[in-house]
Amino acid sequence: YRERNAMLLAIKEGIIAVNKEGAVTMMNLSAADMLNLPEPMIGRHIKEIMPGANLMPVLAGGELPPNVEVRAGDKVFILNVKEMKQTGQVYGAVISFREKTELKKLINKLTEMKKYSEDLRAQTHEFSNKLYAILGLLELGEYNEAIELIKEEYAIQNEQHEILFQNIHS
Known part of the structure; x- marks a missing residue:
């Protein structure tokens, strides 16, 4: 009982x-x-x-x-x-x-997680492409171009992080 x-x-x-x-x-x-x-x-x-x-x-x-x-x-x-x-x-x-509203919230959360997963997959694919480009430049002996590509990518990443950190607070 x-x-x-x-x-x-x-x-x-x-x-x-x-x-x-x-x-x-x-x-x-x-x-x-x-x-x-x-x-x-x-x-x-x-x-x-x-x-x-x-x-x-x-x-x-x-x-x-x-x-x-x-x-x-x-x-x-x-x-x-x-x-x-x-x-x-x-x-x-x-x-x-x-x-029903609670079930809708769960479905929406699941949809958000699926989109987040797809975004991460696309980001991983894009990053892999950049690594292959750098590898290709290094194999061809184009060291200065490889260094410039890395610097450009680093600057882009820093800029995106700055925007996020300035606009989204913990």
Whole structure:
């Protein structure tokens, strides 16, 4: 029992369990917080808490597709429902949900990381090209040109770093 409670408290997703009639039998604190409830609303009907969830067909043995968008108040949630069965009979359901805006933030962060990775790859490729150019000049004995290319690149790098350090503060 303690482990179950600790696990429900640790889960960031909202979790609500309902019986066959749709009455809430369990709700974690994350669910209450996301739904702006003062506390878990045990015993209340799910229609009062999440009117747009349309869970009654699931409790009657139907199915709900995964990742359904449901509006509750001023928030939109991504909802998943799993029916609870015993000896082939549905006796309730477990609802898990997350705010859609939170998922969008995660997707945006992932997109930023992907772009950052692509930028680093391009920068590495460009740096390799400059090293090959310097190597070619050295192999041809064009030492002064190689030195000038290195000096130019060093000046460009210093200028870019100065701009960054002056405009972006820790």
